[in-house]
Amino acid sequence: MSRRGAALGALGRRAVGCAALLVTAGGLATASAAIATAARSRPSALWGLDVLPFPGTPDAAPATNIDFPALAPGRITAVRVMGSRSGLDAGRLRAQPAGNGTVFSPDRPFLAGEHVNVTALLRSPAAGTATGAPGARRLRFSFGVAQLAAPSNATAPSGAPPDVEAPSRRITHTFVSAPKLHPPVVRMSGAATDRAQGDIFLDVQNSGFPGAYILNRKGKLLYFHAARTSVFNTRLQIYRGRPVLTYWEGRVVPPGVGRGKDLIVNDHYQTTHTLTAGDGYQKRGTDLHEFTLGHRGHEGVGFVTIALPVTANLTSIGGPANGTVLDWIIQEIDIATNKVIWEWHALGHVPVDDSYATYVPGQAYDYFHLNSIQQLSNGRLIISARDAFAVYAIDEATGRIVWELGGKHSSFSMGPGASFEWQHDATLHNNGLLTVFDDDSPSVAGQSRGLELHIGIGSHRATVVHSYFHRPPVLALSQGSVEVLSDHNVFVGWGSSGHFSEFTPGGTQLFGGSFRGHVQSYRAYRFSGWTGRPLQPPALVVMKAGAAGHYYLYVSWNGATRVARWRVLGSTSETGRFVKVTSSVPWSGFETRISVKSATRPYFEVEGLDSQHHVLSHGTSAVVRGP
Structure with missing residues (x-):
């Protein structure tokens, strides 16, 4: 059996557990067809999902719900939930918002570390069940419940931002008419000549005045949202056909993860929607690394990240059997209702010994470090895991990994210069190209780069199309982004170095900007189509x-x-x-x-x-x- 198909055991092996189901408009099909079906088209019945948490998930939240995303409430007659320690759990069935199936909400949380068996009775026979028996009226699956670990006392890792500087006229603006705003000063080298590519969107860290930041193409400040806590990932996205401003706001805690919420803001700079972690993670909050909008049918959804310290077996990396590891969780949230409709756990699919991060005794092991999510039209997600040096394609129907780029088990041979380390912001494009910010490029020591690769799905080979290097050279110890603009220029945010710059497709640096002092921006973007219409007067x-x-x-x-x-x-x-x-x-x-x-x-x-x-x-x- 392949390593990726091994049964759930110690977390040093691929965790799969019970077989999953593929539910389509025509009924139920076995999990073996899930990946092929998702690759051909997106099924009408919510991408063919059947049960959540995914069968075999090792660390669901104690307060998790149990979801049947493709089954209407009338299709299910009863649900029996049995915890290995808590016993029989009562609860209630209700419809998910926007036709997203049915959810069973237990009346009480599960007990930490227990094993939960679920049986759902159906009104009509299924083509297959979680046990593989055809023609049955039962769905059977199981999952584990997390043993939550105490918060880590670890300090921020090397490569994290230095201590925040005191506010200074050297690094921040002061305004007579806006005395409470102190946005950091940006130094520009040249200016964008392509007006059509729009304004520059940044988040601001380490200045004493964190916030969301918009510059025009000449580097002049248009907007600054001053936050009491930290702001990350300021960008323009589309929701219900209209441009919106989105960002994460909250506290940054060791080892460089977030506990906060994700905001959607309209062109009047009014918050219209707030997305928070759900299904047992409300108090934990969403992580800072990603907030991307997508669609499920005709409804808008948001993909967010959660970093959760849990107790796990770390003997495969030389740690204790009851060590602490950060599980990285993706939640897909219905924007209109703020309800979780899909969830994925890294620990359920990627073992801890796939990591390149160094284990430090006494600290939570951040083995994965999820930092970007992209929704594709074929029912897959593209995600970046910094500490695994890998980009993954995930099948949403089953939660399984379709392919891995880089890392210890790459599905592709990596051509000369194609490998990357500690990367951020992976994006797969329609022409078979993938862009990623390579923080610590192994091909050029001491220098980061924007990397464009060609991914040969048939040849299983990744080759370098172009590398984009800043002049003068910069090394981003963390963070960073790469964006391909509509005119095919490439806009790069250089993360912790505090720089951003634009390149021609051939690699000529056209212009750039940088913050003074140690100010930095997690990502940097250029977007057209944003018209700010504040309701307050000048x-x-x-x-x-x-x-x-x-x-x-x-x-x-x-x-x-x-x-x-x-x-x-x-x-x-x-x-x-x-x-x-x-x-x-x-x-x-x-x-x-x-x-x-x-x-x-x-x-x-x-x-x-x-x-x-x-x-x-x-x-x-x-x-x-x-x-």
Whole structure:
């Protein structure tokens, strides 16, 4: 039997457990056809899923639900759940949101470390069951319950961000009209000439003022969301046909993982949806490494990561039989209801001795470190596991690994220079190319790269198409991203080094930017199609400028992306008639200073104008009296 098909045992072997089922619109088919079916097309019955947790999962949450994603509530007559220690568990059946099948919610949590057997009775015979018996009216499967470990006392690993610097004018902006905002300063080398490729989206770490950050193509600040905690993975995505801003917000805890929530924000910068970890992980929260939107049928879903310390057998890597390991979990969440509809555990499919990370006694072993998820149209996911030096294709119908790129059991032979280490942000493209950020390129010592590979599914060979190196050289000890733009240029975020840059397809570096000090960004993107329309008006501060009747007006409008010019109006009183007191001035950045002489009209308001000189909605400031 192949190593990937071995039965569940010590976590040094591939954990598969009981056979899974493939449920399609035409009934039930055995698990042996799952991968082939998913590769041909996405089945209408929710990609052919049948039961969750996947049969053989070693560490489901004690408060987990039991899901039947392809079975309507009327198809199931009863569910019997028996814990090896807790005994018979009562619960209730209910419909999942948006037609996503049926869920059984136990009345009480399972006991840590126990084994759970599930039997579901069906109204009509199935073509197969979890035991493989044809024509039966029963589904039988089992899973293990996690023995949760105490939080690790480990410090952040080498390669993690250095201590946060105190706020300083050297590395952060200060604004008269927005005194509470201190976004980090970005130094640009050149500017993007391709306006159509859009603005630059970043998250900001290690400045003392974390937040979400949008720059225009020339590097001028458009928007800064100041957060009380950390913000990661700021990007534009599409939800229900409209562009939205998404990011993760929460606390970063050792060994560099997150405990927070994922937010969807509309063009008014209002939070419309908050996605939180579910099915027993609510208190743990979602991890910072990925939040990507996708679809299940016509409904929008979000894929999030969870990093969970559990007790496991680590003897295969020289650790104890009851050591602590981080299991990396993917949850697919229905956006409209914030309900979990799919879940995957790395420990159920990848053994701990597939890792290249060094085991340190007394610390939670971060063996996998999941840092990117991509949903494909054929029912598969592409994920990146940093500490395994591997990219995996997962079949959502069965949870099984279809292929592995890199790592200790690569399904592909790696051509010259094709190997990568400690990588981030793997993306498979329609033309058979895969991009990944190679943090510690083994081909060039001490230098990171954006890597573009050709994946030969038929030849089972991976070859380098191009490597993108920063000039001057940089080494990202963590984080990073690679994005192929619509004009085929390549935009690279250099992670912990605090740089971002754009390249031609041939590798010529066109422009770039960097933060000062030790400021960094987890990922960096360029997106077109974002129009920010804040509902709050522009902020205006009026200060005296020397002689009587001379003023400096400081105006900003956080998040407004369409402001081309500012027009200043003055009046003799707060409620009087306002008239233009000077020619309109061009928008010059996040904050524009306007010099005004108006001895008889000391009351001012400012209007934000678009490129056609029309006043933008909500674009008139409050009236401010000069000193």
